[in-house]
Each structure stands twice: as structure tokens, then as C-alpha cells.
Amino acid sequence: QKEVEQNSGPLSVPEGAIASLNCTYSDRGSQSFFWYRQYSGKSPELIMFIYSNGDKEDGRFTAQLNKASQYVSLLIRDSQPSDSATYLCAVNSYYGGSQGNLIFGKGTKLSVKP
Amino acid sequence: DVKVTQSSRYLVKRTGEKVFLECVQDMDHENMFWYRQDPGLGLRLIYFSYDVKMKEKGDIPEGYSVSREKKERFSLILESASTNQTSMYLCASSVPSGGFLYNEQFFGPGTRLTVL
Numbered sequence: 001q002k003e004v005e006q007n008s009g010p011l012s013v014p015e016g017a018i019a020s021l022n023c024t025y026s027d028r029g030s031q032s033f034f035w036y037r038q039y040s041g042k043s044p045e046l047i048m049f050i051y052s053n054g055d056k057e058d059g060r061f062t063a064q065l066n067k068a069s070q071y072v073s074l075l076i077r078d079s080q081p082s083d084s085a086t087y088l089c090a091v092n093s094y095y096g097g098s099q100g101n102l103i104f105g106k107g108t109k110l111s112v113k114p
Numbered sequence: 115d116v117k118v119t120q121s122s123r124y125l126v127k128r129t130g131e132k133v134f135l136e137c138v139q140d141m142d143h144e145n146m147f148w149y150r151q152d153p154g155l156g157l158r159l160i161y162f163s164y165d166v167k168m169k170e171k172g173d174i175p176e177g178y179s180v181s182r183e184k185k186e187r188f189s190l191i192l193e194s195a196s197t198n199q200t201s202m203y204l205c206a207s208s209v210p211s212g213g214f215l216y217n218e219q220f221f222g223p224g225t226r227l228t229v230l
Contacts, residue, residue, distance in 0.1 A: 046218050049218060088157070090219075102219055
């Protein structure tokens, strides 16, 4: 069973701090990695994807990938109360011989305190 | 912008009713997916489709069926609704993922279904 693991949280950080969200995955064949943000009562929206080892930065967000350790992380710098949401890690995987499926972690709930 | 729409935001049905959830995407995506999301269980894949008339079972297909008669539309059917099918249902679509890259899934707003 291919799995994606995340700490459920809640992760609480003060406003302006760095929030660090972590994810591990079991399928060594995975090549694409995604971070979705989901506000309460809303659907997930993509905030970053990464497929090469190392760091990828987009504004206040940095995704980090280490395929050898099967580890993906998301750093949010200068955290804002509006960043309070559940963050889902997703990893691509074959499913029944087909491409294009994502396996989602259960999400980490982030709370940014003013 | 990719737009994925779902027929209802909230739906209340009775046990035993046949329920249809509709999903439409406007970006000519080949791939479409149905998930349900429950607290503590995360997103679970019910069914998916890579082409018109094609469907494959996900992790939890029992009690559900799907229909894809047109490329832009993917319907989820609860043959005989039960209380344990009360959940948030999310539809998603994506482009084909040749080489595994760029297979981001775009989600609809979700349908919160309550079965009484």
C-alpha cells in the first residue's frame, strides 16, 4: 500500500515566524510532489509542486525535496494568520498501471496566531 | 483559469435514495476523479476516468458507480444512499501525465452530502 504520511498537527506558530510542514512517502518511483492548501469548508488548491531534488521557492513558500530520504517539506516564511489552513502533501503514483493519480496525505493543520 | 464545477454545494437525501453528483470541467482535461473527504481519514479516491466511457475503481468504490458519457462531465452515483455515505465529495480533473510531470489536479468546490 503506497502511503503519504504527514503530522496531523495542529501546528501552531506566531505571526511572522517560519512554519515547517513535513511529508514522507513510501513509493520510491514517485516523481512529482505537490502541496495543496485547504481552508476550512473549501476545496484544496495547489500552492507548489516540485520534482527535482533540492529547494524551490515561490514568494514566501519554499518546497524542499529529498528523494533519497523520501521526504518533502514546505516552509512558509513570515507566516500570516491568512496562512491558517490544512496543508495536504500529494505524491504522484501509478494506479492500476495508469499514470496521473495522486496519493494524498491526511494533511497538517496550521494555525498562525496574531 | 481551469474551472471545475459541481452540481450542488449542499445536498440532503434519505437512506435508500439514488443520488447523482455531477462534475463538469471546462479545460478539456482527459482525467477526472471523485474523492470523498472525512475528518481524520483525508481524501480517499472513489473512482477515476482517463477517457470518455472509461472508468477505474479507486480505493473505496463500494456503494458507488460513475458515468462519463462526455469528456467534460463525470458523474458519481450512489445507488442506494446510506448514512455512512454522509461526507464531502470532491471532484477533480487533470491533464494526462506523460512522464509523470505536471499532473496537478484541479478541484471543484465540493458537495457536502448528508444522508438521513
